[in-house]
Amino acid sequence: MVMRKRSDYGSRGRRVATMPRVPNSARGKRTTRRKKDEMCAFDLLATVAGTLLADQDNSANVPNTSCAAKAKNEKAVKEEPHDEILPLKNMVMEKDCCSGCVVGSGGICSFPRQANNCLAENSSTRNEAGPILESLTVKSNMLVRDSLVSCTRPCETSRGLGIIPEFGAHGICHPGSSSSAEAEQVHQAESNVVRRQADGHAPALHSLFDSVDLDGRPPALVSSDSSSCVPFCSHDKEHQTSSLCRGEVQYTADKDDDENSSGCTDPSTIGDKGYKPQYLGNHRIRKLLASKVRKAARNKICGGIPSKRICGGMSNKGSKLNLCSKKIPATCQKGQRMIFKKKRLAHHATSFAKEMPTEASGTSMEGRNKSCGSDDYHVKLRIKSFNIPELFINVPENATIGSLKRTVMDVVNSIMQGGLRVGVLLQGKDIQDDNKTLRQAGICHDKKLNNIDFTLECESGQDSPSRVVIPEQMDLLSADVVEPLARMKCEERFPETGGDDNQQRIPPYRSRSLSDLYSVVHPVEMASQDTSASSQAIVPVAPSGDGALAIVPLCKPRPSEIGQRRTRRPFTVGEVEALVEAVELIGTGRWRAVKIHAFDHVDHRTYVDLKDKWKTLVHTASISPQQRRGEPVPQELLDRVLAAQAYWSQQQAKLQDKPHGKAALPEICPA
DNA sequence: GTTAGGG
DNA sequence: CCCTAAC
The missing domain is CATH 1.10.246.220 (Serum Albumin; Chain A, Domain 1)
Structure with a gap:
């Protein structure tokens, strides 16, 4: 046909x-749907993998051999012959190990997303020998949600300049985003809270460059050994190589990540690389990437074990998963669950930082029309979330959830009090010229404003953008009273925040572009002011549920782009x-x-x-x-x-x- | 890249 | 809304 x-x-x-x-x-x-069969196989695989991991950990200094060998071991370890699935097992293990990492001594994890899990697993086995620290790697963007920035800056007379600069192919990229981090030694009895800053020229804290996760692999590096390193930027190059020599496990994300890890890629270079023009539509890119990421996550994390079968069906979207099997000690799983819960929360709490359309409502539409006549253009931005720097936290396994919360809270407060400034990115491009008017920057009331990002950046980051260390040796358990972030309520809530109701006021669709729906007007700030003035409305809002912080998993790229479920509309x-x-x-x-x-x-x-x-x-x-x-x-x-x-x-x-x-x-x- | 259908 | 087989 x-x-x-x-x-x-x-x-x-x-x-x-x-x-x-x-x-x-x-x-x-x-x-035909073979899902059930596959699930069964995967389940078995999970079990076997868990066994393998446990065994691996006990055997010190496993040579840097291929995982295929391990897979064979595994075959021997496992008595029951699951004929159909063994080939799969081998395949998966081999593939992952060989393509994703350099396996050092005791290296088990193949990919960064597994890293943390592996680490935890090793911890769990060490648990027998003594107290260890569960490593909670909360690297990522902590999101502060649902902020409203009402720009009180009247656009200057530059109305005629309302030309959106051609930002070209920046798409989802961000400057200064090639970040990395270092997970400190696990079994050292210290609880380091280290936050490292992206090494880009712009100290954007949200870091964790998108491309890092294009294939689902962030550049995080956690060794199953006692030490671990992360490919940092150029200044860490040496560290990387030396770490390899020391037999540490190194994870480098391939492709883009390779570049990131092999030197601090110039942010601009990053930004230009391989991205489709914004025109293609974020959602399409995101969709593609998200699909990739999820697929990668599912296939690679845990060696292809469907996440649903792991750790009680914890979702793996963007998260690192571990090969928690039934044989992993309960403590481990518990700890893992704690981590995952956090991460999941983060997921739910995460909303599109980027998707920040100006809101449309009946009133705003009116205002818009009015303003068109009065030359009083305003831009109303709704910030659903802020990207906050990545965090690394070591938490004792026996720490309580409460202390964990406090710890995280502490870190957040440290960051907040340390002095933050806001960065503005339009279509991924950092607008650094504070004197530009919004209109000059292309942020116009009548433009489609869904390509704006706000980032939190360290004040001090200007000088030492590479890293910011937050109170080391922080006594986690004694982390006393901390002002809950969640208490910082939104001072002015968006009336339309409830959802897409505003869209309902939109008459028949057809040729109406969504951008129309988002065109709005509002009082705005003065042109010469620093954009940070608008950040007063940064509103940390507790995610639905227990009020935990919005912490995005290590592997999570910028929430607005990859691996994020689209907002329901x-x-x-x-x-x-x-x-x-x-x-x-x-x-x-x-x-x-x-x-x-x-x-x-x-x-x-x-x-x-x-x-x-x-x-x-x-x-x-x-x-x-x-x-x-x-x-x-x-x-x-x-x-x-x-x-x-x-x-x-x-x-x-x-x-x-x-x-x-x-x-x-x-x-x-x-x- | 589209379509259909299950989840 | 996501995922993915089938086309």
């Missing part, structure tokens, strides 16, 4: 659906209407056409989204109103949904019945 090209549906008119595609049912149907009635209309016209099964037809330029609605939405619409329409949830869809629309669905299903059925007949299909269903 000949597939029509997309150009066929370019015309908005009453195109005749000449040749509908193969019926939906014939495509994309997964005939319920379809508005207007969108639904547009969708229904398009489907009536175009039919089901041609979602790209539908997208182009009705949701072109609406970046956050992919054709998959539309398809999904249609699916739910059909479902919604077929259930009783009482069972429906969420924004009620007018019955009229639902009726049209059912009609269209029935019609197009019928058409597809017809097509299947006589595949050779080229029965011209009506262009629109007679709903």
Whole structure:
């Protein structure tokens, strides 16, 4: 069957659906699902791996051999012959070990994300010999959420300058982001809290460059041995190599990470490398990368063991996972869980730092119109989160959760009190010129403002951007009263923060771009002021739940980009209407056409989204109103949904019945 | 890159 | 909304 090209549906008119595609049912149907089998195998693998790890740890100085050998060992260790899965095991282990790291003595972990886990595992085995420290590596962006920055700076007279600088391919990159960190020795009876700063020219603390995780591997390095090192920037080069000589396990993320680790890549270089222009749409890049990351996480972390089977089904999104098997001592698992819980929290707490569209509401739209006339342009920015420096915390295994919280809190406070300033990144480019007006910088009320990032940077970072050490030897357990970050409430909450309600006020969709929805106006700050003035509204808000801090896992890249689930954006009635209309016209099964037809330029609605939405619409329409949830869809629309669905299903059925007949299909269903 | 369908 | 097989 000949597939029509997309150009066929370019015309908005009453195109005749000449040749509908193969019926939906014939495509994309997964005939067999081996998931259960795989899960079973993976489960076994997890068990075996755990055994292996435990054994490995006991055997000192395992030569720097390939993991294949270990895998063979493992085979011997494990008595039960699981024929089907053994090849898989070998394969996975081998692959990971060989491609991902240099294995030093006792090296088990293959990838950074495993590093911490391995470390913990080793700790657990050492536990028998004496007290050890659980290493909690909280490297990443701590997010301060839902801030509102109301710029009180009237845009200068430079209205005419409202040209957004071409930032080109920076995309998701950040300057000064090639960061790394050093995990201190685990079994030393010291609790170091070390924070290291990116070595870029800009001391952006959010660091942890995105590319680091492009393949799911951050540059973190944690050895299963007693010492560990992290490839730092150029000044750490020596350290790296020497560390290798010392037989430490070194993890370097390949590809981009290699460059990062082999020298402090110039941030600008980083930024330009290999990224698609912003134009492509963040969500697309993010989607790709996220997919990659998740895949990598799943495949590589834990040697391909699906995370759901590990450690009680802990999600591994962006997190390091360990090969916690049933044989790992309970203490270990406990500790691990503690870590993971934190990390998961972080995940949930994380919102798009980048996705910071100006909010649209009825009032704001009015204001906008008004301002257009009065030359009083304002930009209202909603900061959902701030990126805070990565943290490294060593916590005794027997520390309480409370003390852990306090510790983290302490660190955060140290950072906060240490003097922070705010950095502004537009499309990944650090805007350093504080004297620029927003408009000159391209931050205009009428522009799409979803490419702005705010970062927290150390004041002192200017001089020594490479590292900032936060109170070492911090007595974790004596970390006394700390002002809970969560107490710092948002002074002015965004009324529309509740969700996408504002979108509902948007009339019919069609050609309306999302950017329209976000155009807003507000009082703004003076042009000559430092941007940090706007940071007063940094609002740490406790994530839902127990109020733990938003700490993003080590491997987590910038939250706005990679590995992050998209924010949920319920379809508005207007969108639904547009969708229904398009489907009536175009039919089901041609979602790209539908997208182009009705949701072109609406970046956050992919054709998959539309398809999904249609699916739910059909479902919604077929259930009783009482069972429906969420924004009620007018019955009229639902009726049209059912009609269209029935019609197009019928058409597809017809097509299947006589595949050779080229029965011209009506262009629109007679709903 | 699209589509379908399960989760 | 995510994931991924199938195309």
